[in-house]
Amino acid sequence: xxxxxxxxxxxxxxxxxxxxxxxxxxxxxxxxxxxxxxxxxxxxxxxxxxxxxxxxxxxxxxxxxxxxxxxxxxxxxxxxxxxxxxxxxxxxxxxxxxxxxxxxxxxxxxxxxxxxxxxxxxxxxxxxxxxxxxxxxxxxxxxxxxxxxxxxxxxxxxxxxxxxxxxxxxxxxxxxxxxxxxxxxxxxxxxxxxxxxxxxxxxxxxxxxxxxxxxxxxxxxxxxxx
Numbered sequence: 593x594x595x596x597x598x599x600x601x602x603x604x605x606x607x608x609x610x611x612x613x614x615x616x617x618x619x620x621x622x623x624x625x626x627x628x629x630x631x632x633x634x635x636x637x638x639x640x641x642x643x644x645x646x647x648x649x650x651x652x653x654x655x656x657x658x659x660x661x662x663x664x665x666x667x668x669x670x671x672x673x674x675x676x677x678x679x680x681x682x683x684x685x686x687x688x689x690x691x692x693x694x695x696x697x698x699x700x701x702x703x704x705x706x707x708x709x710x711x712x713x714x715x716x717x718x719x720x721x722x723x724x725x726x727x728x729x730x731x732x733x734x735x736x737x738x739x740x741x742x743x744x745x746x747x748x749x750x751x752x753x754x755x756x757x758x759x760x761x762x763x764x765x766x767x768x769x770x771x772x773x774x775x776x777x778x779x780x781x782x783x784x785x786x787x788x789x790x791x792x793x794x795x796x797x798x799x800x801x802x803x804x805x806x807x808x809x810x811x812x813x814x815x816x817x818x
Contacts, residue, residue, distance in 0.1 A: 598625050601648050601699065606672035607719050615713045623701040634676075634690040634698070641679040641686050644706045647671055650696030651758070655689045655779070665779045666731055668693065670758050677724055679703035680710070693776065738782050746781040747791045751801065752817050755810050764811065771808040 599620040602608055608616060625648075628634065634645065637657065652669040666688060669675055675690055680703055710717045737746050759768040774792070778785045795801045800816045802809040810816055 598623065598699070601625065601697075602646075605646060605648060605699075607646065607674060607723060608716070610719065611713060611716045615709055615716060619701060619709060622705045623699050625697065625699050628692045628696045628698055630692050630695055632692045634692065635686050636689055637687055638685050641676065641683050642703050643676055643700050644674065644679055644703055645676045645690070646699040646701075647673050647675065648697040648699060650692065650698075651694040652696060653689075653691045653693045653776075653780075655691065656687060657689070663689075663779065664782065666734065667727065668754070668780055674720065674723055677720070677727070680707055680720070681724075693772070694770065743781070743783045743787050744791055747777065747783060747788060748795070748817060750777065750781050751795075751808070751810070752813055755808065755813060759808075759810075766810040766813060768808045770806055771803050773805075 599617060602616045602619055602623075608619075628650075634652070635641075635643075647669055649671050652673075652675055653665055654667045654669065654675060655663050655665045657663050676686070678686060710720065737749060741749065754772075755766045755768055759766045772780075774788045775785045777783075777792075778788045781788070792801070792803060795816070796803065800810070800812075
């Protein structure tokens with residue numbers, strides 16, 4: 593991919609919006625931009641943690657496998673987010689699985705190169721620290737949901753966050769395209785596919801959502817959460 597194209601993507605990446613031009617140009621030269629298809633795994637647990645990834649387009653799911661083989665989804669990432677950040681926190685190997693949920697455009701850079709850039713740019717350093725802090729708070733919030741909320745509450749809260757994060761507000765409705773499968777939602781909310789199916793159909797019958805494989809539509813977010 594041409595360096596000019598990579599630079600354009602980096603300039604329009606949320607994380608780098610206040611980073612100086614020289615730092616962005618250096619990142620463009622030293623990074624690699626690629627496209628990944630749905631279901632492709634970017635990295636597995638125990639693989640070397642030596643690369644930082646920036647998600648320009650699509651969706652990435654971060655999951656963890658427990659010793660007994662159970663998979664827990666920690667986060668669903670969209671455009672403008674970073675992953676693989678454990679590489680700059682001192683971890684030698686990954687603890688999670690990063691899997692493509694929706695065809696993705698990803699920028700990858702060696703952790704040593706990125707650490708050098710962090711040392712040069714205070715603005716980049718602050719932006720990354722803020723983003724990592726937000727990620728930690730998001731995971732903590734998810735754990736609280738699992739402990740204190742029932743399946744219906746978890747699914748509704750997830751739908752509301754999903755729409756706010758990935759949706760577009762049209763004239764009289766919120767819309768996300770494409771929509772996740774029921775199995776993907778089940779993994780993201782620690783419920784069963786059958787439970788998700790029942791909750792979605794109940795919400796649809798109440799007029800709070802409309803959905804297909806191609807879209808999720810929500811007329812009123814406040815109504816959805818009541």
